[in-house]
Amino acid sequence: MAKYLLLKHYRGAPAAVNDVPMDKWTPEEISAHMQYMSDFAARLEETGEFVDGQALAPEGAWVRYDGEGRPPVTDGPFAETKDLIAGWMVIDVDSYERAVELAGELSAAPGAGGKPIHEWLELRPFLTEPPTVTE
Amino acid sequence: MDEALLRSLTPNVLGILVRRGADFAAAEDAVQDALVEALRVWPADHPRDPKGWLVTVAWRKFLDATRSDTARRRREDLVDEEPAPGPARSVDDTLQLYFLCAHPSLTPSSAVALTLRAVGGLTTRQIAQAYLVPEATMAQRISRAKRTVNGVRFDQPGDVATVLRVLYLVFNEGYSGDVDLAAEAIRLTRQLAAGIDHPEVAGLLALMLLHHARRGTRTAPDGSLVPLAEQDRSRWDTKLIAEGVEILQAALARDRLGEFQAQAAIAALHADAQTAEETDWVQIVEWYDELVRLTDSPVVRLNRAVAVGEADGPRAGLAALAELDDSLPRHAAVAAYLHERDGDPVTAARLYAEAAQKAPNLAERDYLTRQAARLNARR
Numbered sequence: 001m002a003k004y005l006l007l008k009h010y011r012g013a014p015a016a017v018n019d020v021p022m023d024k025w026t027p028e029e030i031s032a033h034m035q036y037m038s039d040f041a042a043r044l045e046e047t048g049e050f051v052d053g054q055a056l057a058p059e060g061a062w063v064r065y066d067g068e069g070r071p072p073v074t075d076g077p078f079a080e081t082k083d084l085i086a087g088w089m090v091i092d093v094d095s096y097e098r099a100v101e102l103a104g105e106l107s108a109a110p111g112a113g114g115k116p117i118h119e120w121l122e123l124r125p126f127l128t129e130p131p132t133v134t135e
Numbered sequence: 136m137d138e139a140l141l142r143s144l145t146p147n148v149l150g151i152l153v154r155r156g157a158d159f160a161a162a163e164d165a166v167q168d169a170l171v172e173a174l175r176v177w178p179a180d181h182p183r184d185p186k187g188w189l190v191t192v193a194w195r196k197f198l199d200a201t202r203s204d205t206a207r208r209r210r211e212d213l214v215d216e217e218p219a220p221g222p223a224r225s226v227d228d229t230l231q232l233y234f235l236c237a238h239p240s241l242t243p244s245s246a247v248a249l250t251l252r253a254v255g256g257l258t259t260r261q262i263a264q265a266y267l268v269p270e271a272t273m274a275q276r277i278s279r280a281k282r283t284v285n286g287v288r289f290d291q292p293g294d295v296a297t298v299l300r301v302l303y304l305v306f307n308e309g310y311s312g313d314v315d316l317a318a319e320a321i322r323l324t325r326q327l328a329a330g331i332d333h334p335e336v337a338g339l340l341a342l343m344l345l346h347h348a349r350r351g352t353r354t355a356p357d358g359s360l361v362p363l364a365e366q367d368r369s370r371w372d373t374k375l376i377a378e379g380v381e382i383l384q385a386a387l388a389r390d391r392l393g394e395f396q397a398q399a400a401i402a403a404l405h406a407d408a409q410t411a412e413e414t415d416w417v418q419i420v421e422w423y424d425e426l427v428r429l430t431d432s433p434v435v436r437l438n439r440a441v442a443v444g445e446a447d448g449p450r451a452g453l454a455a456l457a458e459l460d461d462s463l464p465r466h467a468a469v470a471a472y473l474h475e476r477d478g479d480p481v482t483a484a485r486l487y488a489e490a491a492q493k494a495p496n497l498a499e500r501d502y503l504t505r506q507a508a509r510l511n512a513r514r
Contacts, residue, residue: 001244001266001308048245048276051268092268094242130360130498132307132317132346135401135438 003051003092004099006106007122010058012083017118018111025112036109044091044102055087090126099123137177140185141170143326145256148189150228157197159235160281163253165197170256172196229254230330234293237301238284245280246301252277254326255319265314298327299339299395306343317347328382337386338396344379345402348372360502364411376406397426416446433463441469449477467493468503475510484510 022030044050062076089106093099103121111117145166152162169192173185182188236250248266251257257265263273306320324340352366383399400422408414423439426432436459444452452473459466471486487507494500 001247001304003267045269045272046275046279048248048268048272048279050272092244092266092272094244125495127497127500128495129308130496132350133342133398135363135405135441 001092001094002096002099002128003090003126004096004103005122005124005126006089006091006099006103007124008086008088008119009122010084010086011081013120013122016111016120018113018115019117020112022111029110029112029114032110032114037106040106040109041089044089049091049093049098049102051090051092053087053089056085058084058086096125099125137174137181141173141189142256144186144189145170146229146232146254146326148186148193149253150232151190152193152197153231154228155194157194158285159287160278160285161197161200162193163281165193165200166256167252167258168196168200169193170258227330229326231293233298233327235284235287236280237293237298238287239294239297240283240287241280243301243304245276245283246297247304248273248276249280249284250301250323251305251319255323257314257319261314265316295331295333295336299335302327303339303395306346317343317350321347334386334389334391335393335395337382338393338399341379341383341386342395342399342402344375344382345399345406348375348379348406354498358498359505360498362502363405368409371406376403379403380406392425392429394426394429397422397429401426414445416442420446433459434465437463437465437469441472444473444476449473453477464493464495465490468499471503471506480510480513 022033025033041050041053059077061074062078063072063074066073091099091102093102100123103123107119107121108116109119111119148169149162149166152165153159157165166189169189172192173189177185232254233250236253237246241249244266248262251262251265252259259274259277260270262277263270266273268276302320302324305323306317321340321343324336324343328336328340348371349363349366351372352368352370353361355361379399380403383396383403386396387400401419404415404419404422420439420442423435423442426435427439437456440452440455440459443455453470456466456470456473461467461470467486467490471483471490474480474486475483484507487503487510491500491503491507494503
C-alpha cells in the first residue's frame, strides 16, 4: 500500500501530444474533459484507491517571513515562474506499477477534437511511516 | 472493555452466520450492525451470554437486510446450497475467516482491510483513519473485497502463508491512528496461533512480540529515530521478550524452519544482548544465511552485509555489499555506515546525504541527514 501524488501542471511539464490550450476547445470538448476527470475520480473511489483530488487557481502569491513584529511580505505572481501546478490527485495503491497505470489513464483525458491530450503528469511517492521491523 | 470483548467474539459470530447459510458479505454487514447495537445497548444492559446475544441480533439484522424479494430469493438459493452442517467448532470458523480474508484473489491492501474488519471487528471508519484514506474509499475497498471472496467456499482449507503475510503487513506498515495496528496485529496473530498448530505462526508471533518489546525506545520524544545500537535497553519490555523467546524456542524445536522463525531468531539475539557491544553478531550472520537460503531476498542480503560488517569488520561488510545491486532501497545507507566504521568519514558523509535523498520515509530521511551533517561538521 503506497500513496502517490499525481501532479498536473499548467506550466513546466513537457509538451503534451495534443497540445491545444483549453480556451481553444469547443464548450462540448471542455464538458467532455471535465466529465472524464470526475468519472475517473469516481471510479477510483469504487476501487478503493481514491484519497484526494483538488484543483488550484493559476494565480497565487509568494509569501515570506519578514522578521519579528512585521507582517509577512507578499510578492508576485511572477509571470516567469516556470513550474505552475494546476491540481493534484492522491491515490492509495498496491504498487508503483498500478500508480503508473492510473496516471496513464488520467493523461488520456480528452482535449481538442475529443482526442486524448497525452498530457505529462508528475508522479511522486509519499514518504511513509517507518516500518516496524528494521533488521 | 466491552469493545475488546466484542472484537474477540466478532470472527466467531460471523463464522456462525456463514455456516447458517448467510453469504459472507451480507453476514459481515449484519455482524457490524450487531456490534454497533451492542456498543449502544450493553453499557446499560449487559447480556449474560454476550456471544449468544450477538448471534441472535446479527442473524436478525441479516434477515432484516435480506427482506426484499430479490435478496430473499438469493438467500433461499444459498440456503439450498448449504452443505450439511459439520462439526461447527468455533476455532474452525475463526480459522476459515482468516483464510477467506487473506484469499490469494485479493490484493494486499484489500486483504488487510477485510481482515481488520471481518476478523478484527474494527469499523470502516477506524480502518480508514488508520490508513489515512477517506472513509468512502475504505468502504468501497472492503465491499469490493467481500464481493471478490463471496464465491469462495467457506469449508475449503486455505494457505497459512498468505494469512501470515497479511498479518505481517498490518504489523510492519502500521500508520498511527486511534487504533494501534501493531497491537491489533499481535492480537490477531495470538488468536490465530491459538487455533492452528504451525511453527511459522508461532515464529511470526514471536517476531512481533520481540519487536514490540522495543517499541518505546525506537523513537526519541521529538519523534526522531533511535537506531538499535543507541536504544535504552533497560526500557525494553522484558516480559514481552521472555514470551517471544519462549514461543520461538518451542517453534524452533519442531525443526521446520521458516522465514518468520529465522527473523524472530535474529530479533531474539538482539533482545538477548545487555549492551549493543555484547550482540552475538556471528550467530546473527548465521541466521541471515538461513534467511537468504529461505527467501533469496536482496533486502535480506543487504541486512546480512550489515551483520557481516559487525561480525568480521567493515571491510568484510563492504565486500558483502559489493555483490549487491546498488539500486536496492537503503543500499547507500548501509554503505555509508560501513564506510564510517572503516574510517572514511568523507565517503560516509556523501553516501549518507545520498541515502537521505532516497529514504522512503520522513523519520529515516531526517536520521540520515543528521548523520551526514554530523560527519560534515567534524571536518
